Amino acid sequence: MVNASKHSLLAQDVTRIFTNQFGSELLVLDKVSLSVKGSEIVGIVGPSGCGKSTFLRLVAGLDKQQGGTLLYDGAPVTGPHYDRGLVFQSAALFDWLTVYENIAFGLKARKVFKGQENKVSEYIEMMGLGGFEKSYPYQISGGMASRAALARTFIQDPGLVLLDEPLSALDAFTRMAIQEEIIRMHRLKGAIYLLVTHDIEEAIYLCDRVIIMSPRPGRIIGEIIIDLPHPRDRVDDAFIVKRRDVFDRLSGVVTEELTMEEVQYPMRV
Ligand SMILES: Nc1ncnc2c1ncn2[C@@H]1O[C@H](COP(=O)(O)OP(=O)(O)OP(=O)(O)O)[C@@H](O)[C@H]1O
Ligand SMILES: [Mg+2]
Structure with missing residues (x-):
């Protein structure tokens, strides 16, 4: 049972155009509309360069759209806020801080760290980082860095968690283990999660629905x-049928019927 959340995200006709140094324009997001409420986990998949990270950056308040509206809990997004936590494509830990200091960073920045030392230790244990508190990012594995980056965001109890391919650099087993942590964290705290991923299996394993984006300009072309x-x-028939649905929508291929052979030999992208 997932903890209930009253948060909401509403994107309406969000458009983002980048202009280069020669003045030419690149339409990256074209009227993207999305409504997410409660404790939903929504996956976003689409070809490289279609604007997924751009969309998450807008929702995080790190960038500004030219058209459309972006409302979080009914109010326009005007800048970053700890209640909308973003975990980047690369773990992006602060190199000069230890694991402990990285995880405590946001609380310290908000000046609410005092008295929360136990909370930091709790997240360190929860994310399997016990014993590495004093290690620097270069001294830990990629999987541990991802766990630390997730802990750094989760510890702030955000109502909206933006995950931009947080596990893409990891091997399959580490990725599966951390996917379980993400589910556990979501159950515990209840929040909206937006998960950008190229891994269709990951999207289906974690999400309540998966949004499909078109190649640039990014538009939402489907939802599963x-x-x-x-x-x-991950290997039962119903799961594999969903995988196939997402794959087909992504590749623009519509298969008439799924044969048993296709079910047993699912494709990857
Ligand atoms: N600050 C920027 N200035 C100019 N162009 C940008 C900027 N940020 C992104 N773009 C362009 O916007 C497009 C979308 O980029 P974005 O990073 O959102 O794609 P993506 O869907 O996340 O791709 P990937 O799956 O490879 O991470 C790309 O063509 C990129 O070159
Ligand atoms: Mg990206």
Whole structure:
């Protein structure tokens, strides 16, 4: 049972155009509209360069759209806020800070760290980083860096968690282990999660629905509801059918019927 959340995100006709130094324009997001409420986990998949990270940066308040509106809890997004936490494509830990200091960073920046030392230790344990508190980012593995980056965001109890391919650099087993942590964290705290990923299996394993974006300019061209019960079985037929649905929508291929052979030999992108 997921903890309830009353948060909401509403994107309406969000358009982002980048202009280069010669004045030519690149339409990256074209009227992207999306409404997410409660404790939904929404996956965003689409070809490289279609504007997924751009969209997350807008929602995080790190960039500004030229057209359309972006409302979080009914109010326009005007800048970054700890209640909208972003975990970047690369773990992006602060190199000069230890694991402990990285995780405590946001609380310290908000001047609410005092008395929260236990909370930092709790997140360190929860994310399997016990014993590495004093290590610097170069002294830990990629999986640990990802865990630390997630802990650094989760510790702020954001109502909206923006995950931009947080696990893409990891091997399959580490990725699966951290996916479980993400589910656990979501159950515990309840928040909206937007997850950008190139891994269709990951999207189906974690998400309540998956949004499909077109190549640039990024538009939402489809949505697949993942109404499978948790814990999900990555190799059962229902899961693989969903995988195929997402794959087909992504590749623009519509298959007439899924044969058993296709079910047993699912494709990857
Ligand atoms: N600050 C910027 N200035 C100019 N162009 C930009 C800027 N940020 C992104 N772009 C362009 O916007 C497009 C979308 O980039 P974005 O990083 O959002 O794609 P993406 O969908 O996240 O791709 P990937 O899957 O490879 O991470 C790209 O063509 C990129 O070159
Ligand atoms: Mg990206």
